[in-house]
Amino acid sequence: MEMIIVAAIGVLGAVMANKGIAVFNDGLRPIMPENLEGRMSRKELAATAFAMSFGLVIGFGIPFSLTSSIVLIHSIFLGTDIIGTFTPSDNKGTILAGILGGLYGIGIVRGLEAVVNLFEYLPVNFIESLGEVGNPVVVSFAVFPALATAYQFGVKKGLLNLVISLLARQIAVIVSPISLGTASISLNTEGMALIAGMIVLLFFAIREKSEEEGVDLASVFAERVSRIRKNIVILMLTGGLVAAATSYTIIAGDPISLNLAAEGNFVDAGFTALARGIGFIPLIASTAIATGVYGPVGMTFVFAIGFFIKNPLIAFIAGTLMMGLEVIVLDKLGNTLDKYPGIRSAGDNIRNAMTALLEVALLVGGMNAANAIAPGLGFFVVAGLFILNEIAGRPIVKMAVGPVAAIVVGILVNILNIIGLFNIPA
Amino acid sequence: MRIVVGGQVEKQNIANLIKEIGKDKVEVTVKTDIQAANDVKLGKADYYVGACHTGGGGALSMAIALLTREKTATLSMPGRPPKEEDIIKAVEEGKVAFGFTGDHYEQVIPILMRELLAKNE
Amino acid sequence: MDKQLLMRLNLLLEVGEIDEEIKNTVIDFVNNIEDDHSIEISEENGSMLVSHLAMALARIKRGEEIEAIDEEIFKEVKETAIYKEMPKYYSQMEKALNIEIPQGEKDYIALHVSTLVEGQ
Numbered sequence: 001m002e003m004i005i006v007a008a009i010g011v012l013g014a015v016m017a018n019k020g021i022a023v024f025n026d027g028l029r030p031i032m033p034e035n036l037e038g039r040m041s042r043k044e045l046a047a048t049a050f051a052m053s054f055g056l057v058i059g060f061g062i063p064f065s066l067t068s069s070i071v072l073i074h075s076i077f078l079g080t081d082i083i084g085t086f087t088p089s090d091n092k093g094t095i096l097a098g099i100l101g102g103l104y105g106i107g108i109v110r111g112l113e114a115v116v117n118l119f120e121y122l123p124v125n126f127i128e129s130l131g132e133v134g135n136p137v138v139v140s141f142a143v144f145p146a147l148a149t150a151y152q153f154g155v156k157k158g159l160l161n162l163v164i165s166l167l168a169r170q171i172a173v174i175v176s177p178i179s180l181g182t183a184s185i186s187l188n189t190e191g192m193a194l195i196a197g198m199i200v201l202l203f204f205a206i207r208e209k210s211e212e213e214g215v216d217l218a219s220v221f222a223e224r225v226s227r228i229r230k231n232i233v234i235l236m237l238t239g240g241l242v243a244a245a246t247s248y249t250i251i252a253g254d255p256i257s258l259n260l261a262a263e264g265n266f267v268d269a270g271f272t273a274l275a276r277g278i279g280f281i282p283l284i285a286s287t288a289i290a291t292g293v294y295g296p297v298g299m300t301f302v303f304a305i306g307f308f309i310k311n312p313l314i315a316f317i318a319g320t321l322m323m324g325l326e327v328i329v330l331d332k333l334g335n336t337l338d339k340y341p342g343i344r345s346a347g348d349n350i351r352n353a354m355t356a357l358l359e360v361a362l363l364v365g366g367m368n369a370a371n372a373i374a375p376g377l378g379f380f381v382v383a384g385l386f387i388l389n390e391i392a393g394r395p396i397v398k399m400a401v402g403p404v405a406a407i408v409v410g411i412l413v414n415i416l417n418i419i420g421l422f423n424i425p426a
Numbered sequence: 427m428r429i430v431v432g433g434q435v436e437k438q439n440i441a442n443l444i445k446e447i448g449k450d451k452v453e454v455t456v457k458t459d460i461q462a463a464n465d466v467k468l469g470k471a472d473y474y475v476g477a478c479h480t481g482g483g484g485a486l487s488m489a490i491a492l493l494t495r496e497k498t499a500t501l502s503m504p505g506r507p508p509k510e511e512d513i514i515k516a517v518e519e520g521k522v523a524f525g526f527t528g529d530h531y532e533q534v535i536p537i538l539m540r541e542l543l544a545k546n547e
Numbered sequence: 548m549d550k551q552l553l554m555r556l557n558l559l560l561e562v563g564e565i566d567e568e569i570k571n572t573v574i575d576f577v578n579n580i581e582d583d584h585s586i587e588i589s590e591e592n593g594s595m596l597v598s599h600l601a602m603a604l605a606r607i608k609r610g611e612e613i614e615a616i617d618e619e620i621f622k623e624v625k626e627t628a629i630y631k632e633m634p635k636y637y638s639q640m641e642k643a644l645n646i647e648i649p650q651g652e653k654d655y656i657a658l659h660v661s662t663l664v665e666g667q
Contacts, residue, residue, distance in 0.1 A: 068436060069528055255658065256624060256658075256661050259658060260665070262435040262528055263662070268665070434594075434598070434599075458594065460554075478595075479658070480599070480603075480655065482602070483603060484598045484599045487598040487599075487601065488555065488558065488598070490564055491562050491564060503614070
């Protein structure tokens, strides 16, 4: 039974990533719309997803489970993110994604240590450094409201938004974690910055009186969040399965609740998961509304449900309801935002802001990753490839150059190492 | 054959697996690591089994303290799955306390049980 | 630190697994955390931390290495308040025992401490 649940989770995770309904990697989420809305090709998306997520799954040592029999959910969903984006988005591709996802899920729970060891055979194991590609994404994405404000309402207001977002972020850093009784809630700093930025954007947007609107522009937020709403069923199903699997103590959402559960303290694990979920609400909610792509575990409350409710069937039901609730609330929120004409007309600028930011973030991420793989050489190659790409008429979309170049560097150094032209840095 | 489960993590899972394999040939109890090691010391149990994050530290610390290091064996470590020869050797050498990491218990227990049951025929 | 936890340390001391220095270092560590965070560490919540720490320090002194936790997975533990304070505890221990604690060991210690504090 437990195997079936894990396999099902793998299947759903891969399918949702394949169809752009939900991805687990917070950094990948802002990038999905670029592909879904046609600005980035499937291959470019796959390369980017690979660079961002692969290193997180194949690490050294014990990535999966902190040496217990409970698997950290990251191992499953980061892998299904890759499987989903690598497979084509037509029906055959989706079915393939599902099959691979299911097999992968089972493999992980059975302890895929062999795969980890495989990569150690590479002369220069660059996989882990590759993960650096994603680091700037989440953080810089939090700046998009400020940028959108600038595009729409002028640089001065944009700058103001930026300052406020920054303040919110720093306050969150200092104030976090907040103690609520016996639990401590860690405020996700990017989430706070995002919320602050969006509130400021909203503030300016509300103040704009509705001038004549020639065309009824469905704004970016309502449009995007409706994509999540449309897929509420599969999301609910996944939420329920995750809760059930947690109830069976096969998986956990974070290292600490995992550890508590491994020691048998399920109630403590539940409270930890709950506190963590609360801290994540701003980030998950705002990225969901902003990108129209959700996360397969939603606001992560399904884990707390799984820990508290020891009957997997009841946990399943509670999990599906929780997920459904989250989606409906988000839908309402997204639509509320769009009631304001200011937001509607800012639609294009909001989208542009996100894209512009991602371009910068991924280029920087790509450079960091490449340089981590091969100091000096990395920067050199990425910069060179970026400019060449521009000169060649941009065969690869700007956003994807960073990740692709980083992968190239990884392969390159292995070849050079074999020839004898590259020595592994100390 | 009486086995007591100590260590820090996965205790119930380990106990369940032992019972499943040994059936009526084995009696299993779950206790704190101190109590468990003490049971073996006093002869109230024959073997101690435990898991932790590192395989030897938390799992075996009290067993080492009460039964001496020579009587204990670390059967796996993070990233280093258990090897059958090591388990066979440990039982052969007369070890009574066995430690391993929580994620390897499903690999360790079947082999360990096989060897212990054979030894105690 | 309560009597039972102390007994654990004494047991380990008696058979020579740890020495007097390590025992005192562990006691200081636990006391510091108790004071700084107003929690009481007892056999009930602290047995794992104490066992692990004592054995780890002995291991480090002997020069034995263990494999580290994958950093990405560990990132979350780093979000907790307690993690941010760990460095000062590590240096205290390192100074007291004249050792360098490897990153992998630090991570496991932090994991146990976080679990203890969060589970309160």
